[in-house]
Amino acid sequence: MALYALYSSLSSIYLFLPPLLSILFVLFSQALKRKDTLYLVAVSAMLMIFEANFGYVIFSTIIYFFIIYYFIMPKITQNFSCRVCIQISYVLLAYVGYYLFLLLLARIFLQHAPEINYYIIYYIVIEFFLVLIL
Numbered sequence: 001m002a003l004y005a006l007y008s009s010l011s012s013i014y015l016f017l018p019p020l021l022s023i024l025f026v027l028f029s030q031a032l033k034r035k036d037t038l039y040l041v042a043v044s045a046m047l048m049i050f051e052a053n054f055g056y057v058i059f060s061t062i063i064y065f066f067i068i069y070y071f072i073m074p075k076i077t078q079n080f081s082c083r084v085c086i087q088i089s090y091v092l093l094a095y096v097g098y099y100l101f102l103l104l105l106a107r108i109f110l111q112h113a114p115e116i117n118y119y120i121i122y123y124i125v126i127e128f129f130l131v132l133i134l
Contacts, residue, residue, distance in 0.1 A: 001042055001045055001046060001049075004046045004049060005046075005049050007020070008020075008046075008049050008050055008053050009053060011053075012053045012054065015119050016122075018122070018123040018126045018127050018130075019050060019053075019054070019123065020050075020127065020130075021050065021061075021094045021095060021098065021123075021127070022090055022091040022094035022095065022124075022127040022128075022130075022131055023127060023130055023131065023134070024043060024046055024047055024050065024061075024094075025065055025068075025090055025093070025094040026090055026131055026134055027039075027043045027046075028040070028043045028044075028047070028062075028065045028069070029065070029069050029073065029090075031043050032069055044062050047061040047062055047065070048062075056102065056114070057102070057105055057109075060101065060102065060105060061098065064097070064098055064101045067101075068093055068097065072093065072097075073089075073093075076089050084132070087128070087131045087132060088128065090131055091124055091127050091128045091131055092124065094127075095120055095123060095124050095127075096120075096124075099114065099116060099120075102114045
């Protein structure tokens with residue numbers, strides 16, 4: 001966890017380092033699948049570090065990942081049988097879906113909408129290959 005805190009702070013300074021959001025989503029879903037509470041708490045702490053570094057709403061990633069894991073991912077795994085398709089959906093849901101979730105939260109709480117960064121396409125490509133390794 002300390003290494004992720006160091007990496008996350010470096011990735012907020014150096015934009016060529018991806019924030020590893022989809023990797024955290026895969027780890028979060030693995031912790032829920034195994035029902036490992038300690039592992040889930042550790043991944044949730046890493047998600048809190050991610051939120052703090054980028055200035056997102058507190059607990060928003062955890063709530064979003066719970067919603068995606070229990071409502072969206074069962075439908076995706078039911079409809080797609082290829083492993084690569086499911087992993088692409090992990091990465092796209094982690095980045096594009098989380099951005100849309102933040103837009104929804106901004107509308108609900110009457111806040112400014114988060115800005116989208118063009119580095120997100122680079123992050124999606126890099127993290128897709130990282131998720132393939134997992």
